[in-house]
Amino acid sequence: MVRTENYRLTQLLLEFLEAPAYWACGGDWSDGMGLEPHGVRMEGLVREMQDPENGVPVRSQKQFLTSIPSAFMGECHRYLRCGVNVSGHHGQDTTVGCLHVAGYDLIEWLMERLSIEESVEAVHIANQLCQYGYFFPVNDSKTLTVRDDSSLYRFQVPYLSYYMFQNRTPCYWPWQHRIPDNVEYAIYLAKRTLRNKQRHALEEYEIEALQSLRRNLQNKWDIIQLQAEEQVRLAKERKKGDKIVSDSQERAFWRVYRPPPGCLSSLEVAPVPTRFRPGLSRPPSRKRTLTDLQREVALLRNSLTRTRIKVSSAIENLKSYFDTYVEYDPMFVQPQPSNPWVTEDQTFWQLNSPLLVFQTVEVPTEKRVKRWALSMEELMSDPTGLQEFTNYLRKEYSHENIRFWLAVKDLRHSFQAQIPDKVNEIFKEFLAPGAPCEINIDGKTMEKVHQEMKNPNRFTFDCAAEHVYTLLLKKDCYPRFIRSDQYRNILAAGVQPLQKKWYDSTNFILYLFPYHFFFLNV
Amino acid sequence: MDSATESEHIEKLIKEAESLKIKLEDERQKLNDITLASVADRLETITCINVKPRRVLKGHQAKVLCSDWSPDKRHIVSSSQDGKMIIWDAFTTNKEHALTMPTIWVMACAYAPSGTLVACGGLDNKVTVYPLSQEDDVSTRKKTVATHTSYMSCCVFPNSDQQILTGSGDSTCALWDVESGQLLQSFLGHSSDVMSIDLAPSETGNTFVSGSCDKMVLIWDMRTGQCVQSFEGHQSDVNSVKFHPGGDAVATGSDDATCRLFDLRADREIAVYAKESIIFGANAVDLSVSGRLLFAGYNDYTVNIWDTLKCQRVAFLYGHENRVSCLRVSPDGTALSTGSWDSTLRVWA
Numbered sequence: 001m002v003r004t005e006n007y008r009l010t011q012l013l014l015e016f017l018e019a020p021a022y023w024a025c026g027g028d029w030s031d032g033m034g035l036e037p038h039g040v041r042m043e044g045l046v047r048e049m050q051d052p053e054n055g056v057p058v059r060s061q062k063q064f065l066t067s068i069p070s071a072f073m074g075e076c077h078r079y080l081r082c083g084v085n086v087s088g089h090h091g092q093d094t095t096v097g098c099l100h101v102a103g104y105d106l107i108e109w110l111m112e113r114l115s116i117e118e119s120v121e122a123v124h125i126a127n128q129l130c131q132y133g134y135f136f137p138v139n140d141s142k143t144l145t146v147r148d149d150s151s152l153y154r155f156q157v158p159y160l161s162y163y164m165f166q167n168r169t170p171c172y173w174p175w176q177h178r179i180p181d182n183v184e185y186a187i188y189l190a191k192r193t194l195r196n197k198q199r200h201a202l203e204e205y206e207i208e209a210l211q212s213l214r215r216n217l218q219n220k221w222d223i224i225q226l227q228a229e230e231q232v233r234l235a236k237e238r239k240k241g242d243k244i245v246s247d248s249q250e251r252a253f254w255r256v257y258r259p260p261p262g263c264l265s266s267l268e269v270a271p272v273p274t275r276f277r278p279g280l281s282r283p284p285s286r287k288r289t290l291t292d293l294q295r296e297v298a299l300l301r302n303s304l305t306r307t308r309i310k311v312s313s314a315i316e317n318l319k320s321y322f323d324t325y326v327e328y329d330p331m332f333v334q335p336q337p338s339n340p341w342v343t344e345d346q347t348f349w350q351l352n353s354p355l356l357v358f359q360t361v362e363v364p365t366e367k368r369v370k371r372w373a374l375s376m377e378e379l380m381s382d383p384t385g386l387q388e389f390t391n392y393l394r395k396e397y398s399h400e401n402i403r404f405w406l407a408v409k410d411l412r413h414s415f416q417a418q419i420p421d422k423v424n425e426i427f428k429e430f431l432a433p434g435a436p437c438e439i440n441i442d443g444k445t446m447e448k449v450h451q452e453m454k455n456p457n458r459f460t461f462d463c464a465a466e467h468v469y470t471l472l473l474k475k476d477c478y479p480r481f482i483r484s485d486q487y488r489n490i491l492a493a494g495v496q497p498l499q500k501k502w503y504d505s506t507n508f509i510l511y512l513f514p515y516h517f518f519f520l521n522v
Numbered sequence: 523m524d525s526a527t528e529s530e531h532i533e534k535l536i537k538e539a540e541s542l543k544i545k546l547e548d549e550r551q552k553l554n555d556i557t558l559a560s561v562a563d564r565l566e567t568i569t570c571i572n573v574k575p576r577r578v579l580k581g582h583q584a585k586v587l588c589s590d591w592s593p594d595k596r597h598i599v600s601s602s603q604d605g606k607m608i609i610w611d612a613f614t615t616n617k618e619h620a621l622t623m624p625t626i627w628v629m630a631c632a633y634a635p636s637g638t639l640v641a642c643g644g645l646d647n648k649v650t651v652y653p654l655s656q657e658d659d660v661s662t663r664k665k666t667v668a669t670h671t672s673y674m675s676c677c678v679f680p681n682s683d684q685q686i687l688t689g690s691g692d693s694t695c696a697l698w699d700v701e702s703g704q705l706l707q708s709f710l711g712h713s714s715d716v717m718s719i720d721l722a723p724s725e726t727g728n729t730f731v732s733g734s735c736d737k738m739v740l741i742w743d744m745r746t747g748q749c750v751q752s753f754e755g756h757q758s759d760v761n762s763v764k765f766h767p768g769g770d771a772v773a774t775g776s777d778d779a780t781c782r783l784f785d786l787r788a789d790r791e792i793a794v795y796a797k798e799s800i801i802f803g804a805n806a807v808d809l810s811v812s813g814r815l816l817f818a819g820y821n822d823y824t825v826n827i828w829d830t831l832k833c834q835r836v837a838f839l840y841g842h843e844n845r846v847s848c849l850r851v852s853p854d855g856t857a858l859s860t861g862s863w864d865s866t867l868r869v870w871a
């Protein structure tokens with residue numbers, strides 16, 4: 001009677017626990033099952049690794065126990081994988097992952113498969129796969145790291161095979177399984193307390209976890225205890241070798257999902273509803289409504305009439321942008337006198353602080369002044385440049401244009417509540433007949449401004465400002481400023497900070513020949 | 523309109539959209555005269571990129587989710603899963619303010635152009651701004667500006683302390699008036715969560731770009747609220763978007779383990795930055811001052827540095843011990859900051 005009840009409860013619990021993932025996709029690998037994209041790529045890679053022909057050379061446990069000489073390790077001594085029944089024939093007798101791969105075999109395989117040049121990158125990828133629980137170190141249940149040496153690794157059970165299903169062995173690949181819940185964890189911990197103390201004793205953090213689970217899952221604890229006992233009973237029926245292997249796999253699995261304190265799990269995801277997470281398919285995107293589609297069709301229609309440039313000219317533009325700006329890119333050319341982050345010397349920042357009081361205390365660097373000549377946008381985005389430009393125009397009695405442009409820019413970025421007042425102020429100062437700083441715009445633009453004034457908003461003067469910007473400032477004032485004596489004087493006075501000697505030896509070459517490397521072909 | 527005619531209408535529009543897309547692709551293809559790779563042969567290879575770790579900022583108790591540089595080029599604001607926002611003097615590695623948020627997963631934070639205001643938000647669906655001052659307790663002066671109907675994933679001040687532009691899990695972007703909390707403009711067009719936004723570098727251009735889990739990259743007119751250009755190509759969530767400093771191209775990073783470059787004037791994708799050995803998604807991208815280097819932070823804890831013009835990886839940076847969640851080039855281009863789920867921020871130069 002107790003026996004039947006036990007069995008029924010176990011069945012119930014199994015239904016409750018078993019991830020439907022594998023069965024849902026018909027036992028087929030290929031279905032994405034809502035895998036996070038890198039999950040798909042990782043699983044593909046691990047599957048290739050386990051390929052009997054072209055995968056990572058595997059070694060049996062026996063070899064491992066009799067400590068293989070390293071010369072032998074390097075040799076591609078392949079065994080047919082008997083780890084997991086990859087072909088998927090149900091009921092075939094299989095032995096669970098009794099084979100191992102060596103660290104350097106793994107690394108070598110990855111380097112070849114992914115055309116990696118430096119082994120550090122392959123070690124890094126191997127470590128990632130290990131962190132995600134695709135394989136794990138045989139001799140170290142605490143840390144999940146891969147080393148490029150003869151240390152041995154065991155593959156994790158990829159998915160529910162028939163054999164494993166019969167034996168209630170869960171699948172351990174992260175994305176073939178939904179995130180395991182606390183009931184499963186409780187069963188696992190409870191099971192270990194029922195087994196040999198020496199080999200299966202719980203770690204401190206696991207004891208704590210068990211205690212708190214016991215409190216929180218009080219009403220389920222009978223079932224949990226029964227299930228744990230059932231699993232221990234089943235385990236006893238297995239061969240010793242299999243038992244060791246499946247124990248280690250189970251342990252490694254929980255090492256990934258319930259890491260010891262202080263260790264972050266790779267499987268954690270942002271708690272954001274629509275993003276991918278292991279084992280869960282992604283909720284569908286919001287259903288598109290009629291308005292969505294109308295909007296899309298309108299955009300597509302507009303796009304059809306768009307004027308385009310050739311890809312070659314687009315690339316040419318990017319290239320010439322680089323040619324112009326490379327000397328201002330600290331990643332290429334060391335800033336003068338030095339990069340503060342590298343040398344701890346903040347002179348560079350002092351010389352480039354936004355507002356310099358020119359000709360009184362500070363002088364901008366030559367390089368900075370040169371940059372003003374690249375484009376009007378460059379000049380205007382440097383507060384010192386803007387100040388000099390405004391001074392120049394004031395002397396020419398034509399600074400109403402730049403003042404107007406700045407006022408409009410300020411309007412666009414003002415608090416909503418200030419908008420009506422500011423619109424009126426700008427109109428009175430620059431546009432009204434007989435205004436103190438009347439700007440010179442054509443009748444058509446003026447007409448537009450009057451139209452817009454009926455409904456004052458932050459964009460009321462945009463058309464007028466654009467007119468002023470392109471016609472007056474950009475095509476007239478700016479070129480005159482760049483050709484003026486004032487600009488030339490500033491440029492001539494511009495300081496050229498000496499490149500300081502700095503002792504970061506690896507950067508030494510760059511310091512000696514800052515331009516040499518990049519202007520060879522420019 | 524009854525539901526039958528509406529669904530007919532929808533059916534019709536879907537068909538029209540499909541045929542328009544084919545036509546559009548044809549048009550774009552006509553001008554696709556050359557590949558980046560063929561041009562790149564004429565370029566010098568970048569050989570001496572020498573970016574090294576210079577600072578480690580420790581203080582968050584959990585995953586760092588977002589960070590932004592102050593316009594003063596040395597301060598950084600960062601937000602974390604533990605509900606904290608920290609203002610760092612990255613140069614000295616000192617913490618100047620530590621603010622506790624009413625939410626965990628503070629997924630976005632940003633510095634205002636004046637450097638005296640920061641904004642942040644996340645799973646609380648809100649954007650909160652904090653004026654920074656040395657005298658008062660900063661948190662007493664906080665102000666909730668806006669509320670979305672889902673989490674706020676990204677925010678940026680559009681060249682002004684008075685407005686803030688946000689992107690959200692509710693698939694919209696929105697422009698808000700900081701003082702009144704008034705919604706100035708909403709931007710509808712994405713069909714899934716907006717993950718990232720970036721402003722066009724030119725102050726006169728009123729445009730910004732957004733990237734979303736619907737795999738699309740959209741360019742918006744801030745004034746009209748209209749989407750003016752769209753780019754397809756990524757095969758998964760677009761996690762990060764960034765304008766090229768020249769303003770004519772947009773770099774993107776995606777869960778599909780690629781970064782891409784879309785050109786606005788050529789109206790198409792012009793480069794894919796991918797490698798067989800990169801199997802994890804890219805969370806954050808940024809470009810160097812000249813636009814030649816693309817820095818990308820990945821889920822596999824690394825930062826890869828790409829040569830945008832030669833489509834080659836020129837270097838990779840190891841250091842973080844978990845996902846790289848955010849990455850920014852400093853305003854003057856002298857340094858790169860990265861934030862990670864390992865709870866630290868790092869500055870590289």
